[in-house]
Amino acid sequence: MGYLAHRGPQRFHRGLVIVIGLSMGAWFFWRNESMPARWITESIGSLAGFCTTISLVPQLYRLWRTRSAHDLSLAMFLVFGLGILLWLTYGIAVGSPSVIVANGASLALVIAILTLALRYRGKG
Numbered sequence: 098m099g100y101l102a103h104r105g106p107q108r109f110h111r112g113l114v115i116v117i118g119l120s121m122g123a124w125f126f127w128r129n130e131s132m133p134a135r136w137i138t139e140s141i142g143s144l145a146g147f148c149t150t151i152s153l154v155p156q157l158y159r160l161w162r163t164r165s166a167h168d169l170s171l172a173m174f175l176v177f178g179l180g181i182l183l184w185l186t187y188g189i190a191v192g193s194p195s196v197i198v199a200n201g202a203s204l205a206l207v208i209a210i211l212t213l214a215l216r217y218r219g220k221g
Contacts, residue, residue, distance in 0.1 A: 139193075139194065139195050142193065142195030142196065142199075143194075143195040143198070143199070145195075145199070146195050146196065146198065146199020146200070146202075146203075147199065149199065149203065150199050150202045150203045150206065153203060153206040153207065153210065154206065156169075156210060157206055157209055157210050157213070160210060160213045160214060160217065161213060164217050165217055166213070166214040166215075166217040166218050167219075169210075169214050171211070171214055171215075171218075174207055174210055174211055174214065175211070177207060178204065178207040178208070178211065181200050181203045181204045181207060182200075182204060184196060184200040185197065185200035185201055185204055188200055
């Protein structure tokens with residue numbers, strides 16, 4: 098594997114952290130909430146969303162690196178993707194930036210995983 102292929106996941110992680118951080122920072126400055134409880138709950142939600150979103154990265158990286166989807170459950174990722182889409186819809190409806198950002202990023206990762214899984218299905 099070349100240098101760029103090896104460095105890809107690190108750049109992705111940094112980019113994801115920057116996007117989430119900037120999104121949350123902009124939200125807090127825009128909202129200018131005086132109640133610390135709102136800030137604390139959004140921070141917890143952001144951290145939880147970051148952890149669950151990042152949990153998809155190793156699967157995506159392995160799928161991309163091995164170019165094989167023989168041990169991947171497409172049904173699980175389809176149902177999981179539907180759940181994420183519903184959470185994203187909920188986050189938009191209630192105006193929760195932590196739910197919107199985390200589920201938007203998670204949905205992008207699930208779509209990438211499903212795309213690669215369909216491309217590599219039957220190989221390996």
